Amino acid sequence: MLRELDVQLGQTVLEIGTGTGWNAALLSHRLGDHRVTTVEVDASLAARARTRIGSAGYCPRVICADGAEGWLPRAPYDRLMATCSVNHVPQMWVPQIEPGGVILTPWESPWLCYGLLRLEVDADASARGRFSPHSAFMLMRGQRTSLRIFRDVVKDDHQPAESSTRLSPWTVTGDDWDLQFAIGLRLHDVWRTWHDNPDVDGVEKRLWLATTDGSSWAAVDYDGKHEDRFTVWQYGARKLWDEVESAHQWWKENDRPEVARFGYTVTSEEQFAWLDKPSNRLGT
Known part of the structure; x- marks a missing residue:
């Protein structure tokens, strides 16, 4: 996932889903502690991750909060990476990313947990991008049934x-x-x-x-x-x-399209999937 994120020196990153703290530590090593914020909804996991990351010699900001809200106090960010799947993109994510920035999140529909979505954010606070295969993470808690x-x-x-x-x-x-x-x-x-x-x-x-x-x-x-x-x-x-x-x-x-032919668009009013190009919206 970090390779797909394409993070560059000098950029800031918001990670959603701290988990063990592994990704946060890698990002801190590359970018510096002050450029990395990681959000974990579970207080006990956040505390353990903070300890683990500290024992490795790093101290990014570890926040215990609902990742669906992002983390507005340190916005805007150049990159957002989620280590939990979503079945729709939380509306608060896109406005917290700089124009030209990237949102990278695993994907899950109720039918299948599969796919990785990479969105690029536009100046009007909308975002669009494509899916790639071979990713499966636990669904974000607030989106579970x-x-x-x-x-x-x-x-x-x-x-x-x-x-x-x-x-x-x-x-x-x-x-x-x-x-x-x-x-x-x-x-x-x-x-x-x-x-x-x-x-x-x-x-x-x-x-x-x-x-x-x-x-x-x-x-x-x-x-x-x-x-x-x-x-x-x-x-x-x-x-x-x-x-x-x-x-x-x-x-x-439609010639049995592979995952990479599908894309996704998020605006302040709606979000939708498409095939090949945004004008070719999917419906039931």
């Missing part, structure tokens, strides 16, 4: 609609990270989980889908015999499996 299928989503009185599909649930949840990343960007509020042996007659394995607000859900059933047709159940205002099929078809029609 703790939904459970049977506790929070599926209710006894729900009456789902039944249909079938020829799209294998393993196709959209398997080893093709480019496809999964694309689905995650398009279905930005949909999460998934597998259910083995769900205690349903004729069902060996089930893929659950749900929106992060729990208002819509879907289930795709594998009977243990047929791999060319699967039973689908959908409930709520949105037909989530239909959306997955649409995203999969869109991905194929």
Whole structure:
């Protein structure tokens, strides 16, 4: 990540997520203590990191605070590096970075934790940039959800609609990270989980889908015999499996884009993902 950050001598850096203090110490070694600020939301982790960094001979400013807010007292910075994933860019980050500066953060959608986003900040306090692959970090605490299928989503009185599909649930949840990343960007509020042996007659394995607000859900059933047709159940205002099929078809029609073809834009009014160029915005 530090190589992607492209930090230069004389620049200032804000790190979000101190952790062990390893990155903060490396940055202090390169830039000097006074040019590095690191923010950790957990007070005990911040204290331990401060001790570890000090034992290595460095003393950057270690702040215990919510990293989603940045750290305004020492702004502006030339670089911001997060060592936690986000599923949207905190609105307070961009205005704290100098024009021409860089924000580097791991990415996570509810569908898949994968990708690294590098944004360059413009003079109007907007930012845009592209994704690269091969990064996975724990999601920022303030952006986490703790939904459970049977506790929070599926209710006894729900009456789902039944249909079938020829799209294998393993196709959209398997080893093709480019496809999964694309689905995650398009279905930005949909999460998934597998259910083995769900205690349903004729069902060996089930893929659950749900929106992060729990208002819509879907289930795709594998009977243990047929791999060319699967039973689908959908409930709520949105037909989530239909959306997955649409995203999969869109991905194929756009030449199966790799992660690096996707980008992201943040302004004071909105933020959105795009393919190839900002005018080609993603939608569901």
